[in-house]
Amino acid sequence: MKALLRRGAQHVPGAPALEVLGVTVRYGEVLALDGVSFTLQAGDQLAVVGPNGSGKSTLLGVVAGVLEPTEGEVRIFGHPPGQHTCVGFVPQRSGADLYFPVTVADVVMMGRALKLRRFGWPTRADWQAVHEALRTVGLEELAGRSIAELSGGQRQRAFIARALAQEAKLLLMDEPLAGLDVAAQEDVLASIAQLRLQGVTVLFTTHNLALAAAHFDRVLLLNQRVIALGKPEEVLKEGVLLSAYGHHARLPGVDWRSGLAALDDTCGDGWEQ
Ligand code: ADP
Ligand code: MG
Numbered sequence: 001m002k003a004l005l006r007r008g009a010q011h012v013p014g015a016p017a018l019e020v021l022g023v024t025v026r027y028g029e030v031l032a033l034d035g036v037s038f039t040l041q042a043g044d045q046l047a048v049v050g051p052n053g054s055g056k057s058t059l060l061g062v063v064a065g066v067l068e069p070t071e072g073e074v075r076i077f078g079h080p081p082g083q084h085t086c087v088g089f090v091p092q093r094s095g096a097d098l099y100f101p102v103t104v105a106d107v108v109m110m111g112r113a114l115k116l117r118r119f120g121w122p123t124r125a126d127w128q129a130v131h132e133a134l135r136t137v138g139l140e141e142l143a144g145r146s147i148a149e150l151s152g153g154q155r156q157r158a159f160i161a162r163a164l165a166q167e168a169k170l171l172l173m174d175e176p177l178a179g180l181d182v183a184a185q186e187d188v189l190a191s192i193a194q195l196r197l198q199g200v201t202v203l204f205t206t207h208n209l210a211l212a213a214a215h216f217d218r219v220l221l222l223n224q225r226v227i228a229l230g231k232p233e234e235v236l237k238e239g240v241l242l243s244a245y246g247h248h249a250r251l252p253g254v255d256w257r258s259g260l261a262a263l264d265d266t267c268g269d270g271w272e273q
Helices: 056-064 104-116 124-136 152-165 182-197 209-215 238-250
Strands: 018-027 030-040 045-049 071-076 087-090 170-174 201-206 218-223 225-230
Touching: 018 056, 030 056, 030 071, 030 225, 045 056, 045 182, 045 209, 056 071, 056 170, 056 201, 087 152, 104 124, 104 152, 124 152, 152 182, 182 201, 182 209, 201 209
Parallel strands: 045 201, 045 218, 087 170, 170 201
Antiparallel strands: 018 030, 018 071, 218 225
């Protein structure tokens, strides 16, 4: 995360929000990403889908600037990662921060502090920005609640609100729906849809193909390499899926003819929960 806090780069005029250029990542013998390239224009929302171990988290790490690619490079608004206050990160759900004695509004205010590059007393305008962000994700009523008391989905929305308060232009979300029930997933997805209205570029990972297809205009199917990238109906075709998912394709209950397989948390071995 440290790299995210480094500051200073102005956007290069006309540069895409994100360019991933021939990125290869090796962890010793393990080839995690192999020549991955794609571009996001400002306001694009892209779902990266792929089975467990396909390199989704590695890709986000490279874009966030916390991981150096073995080959290739990343440009965010024309600059290398790690020089931006406009990159927001919604962490994967974990129990680790559950007991922090801070309120929902405090968490969102942290985004404001990042944006303003100061950690002094918040102004009235800062609080207004925080409440606006909370309203956008539907959490205004819970502003004074301890973050520890929120459900998983509410917590994810609080982190999205933090990115809004930070005025993030590129938001990275690693499996933000993992472990959430369907209603909470829908709430988080609705908050992401709100980001579209604000022109925030979103890079989102999930192993839930059906959700990605239903909620994103563009989907990148990843399995070390870019297997396919395009509209959901183009990407999630049987042959394309088979090449990415191999033996998972024979799971019962999956309607391959529709092209939009209902693969989700129930897929068992090899899939992230
Ligand atoms: P995903 O998020 O799609 O599950 P990851 O990016 O976490 O995939 O992992 C991609 C591959 O890289 C996997 O084979 C994983 O075991 C491996 N890997 C991830 N992180 C490390 C690490 N720090 N050291 C060694 N191997 C790693
Ligand atoms: Mg992962």
